[in-house]
Amino acid sequence: MTLHAVLSPAAIAPAVVVTGLHRAYGSRVVIENLNLRIERGEFVVLLGESGCGKTTLLRALAGLDAIDGGRITAPRRPAVVFQEHRLLPWDSLWRNVALGLDASDARQRAATALTEVGLGGRLDDWPRNLSGGQAQRVALARALVQEPELLLLDEPFAALDALTRIRMHDLVRELVAAHRPGVLLVTHDVDEAIALADRILVMREGRIAFEHRMKRNGAAPIGRAELLAELGVGTSHPIPA
């Protein structure tokens, strides 16, 4: 194989490919013939009104729920960060991060990951001593230490205050640029979507109803009013700046 072929983006497998995904609870169809492809290093944000199927899709991608039809092809098991940190209270921070690492250098790898999220000095500290933002940093470290090809983020910043959320946006952007997983972020926050996404998807009734690719060099090519309209929020409501 030539060096060119190794470096060619076409030679890099996508983070995940979903074809014809179908999921129903009894007679209620929640995901219907959904197709999705996320490249390595691509940041995809999924919006949609409550109950449209976002979490169902994310849990299917994570392998946490069964699917009723279609196919999900991913090179490895994805890593997931949820709205709650889900750290084990009886384990130190480094042990929480190293959970699932089966290696003699687990502590060293956990230390590197905790340093990356700005908590390199807290290896032997406990989850109970962390703020909400710090706990989510540890959850991110625990995900990234696995070097996932697909990172699934289920409203991980929703419970944080506005300033911490902005800091987390900067951090997650840096981490994704460094590790280059494909990312699927589920959020209700339109500004978060515009700030982070390479591509925004809006889901309606179990399908991808709207897709927009962002161009990062230049002004945001989609405004929040346009996106809110896609989400069914009428312009008769004043939109806060």
Ligand SMILES: Nc1ncnc2c1ncn2[C@@H]1O[C@H](COP(=O)(O)OP(=O)(O)OP(=O)(O)O)[C@@H](O)[C@H]1O
């Ligand atoms: N275990 C379940 N059993 C039956 N119905 C379910 C189950 N889980 C989800 N649903 C239904 O599937 C639909 C989609 O739910 P889902 O949680 O994926 O929506 P969502 O878009 O993530 O909503 P939200 O933004 O409120 O979290 C909803 O109508 C929900 O009631």
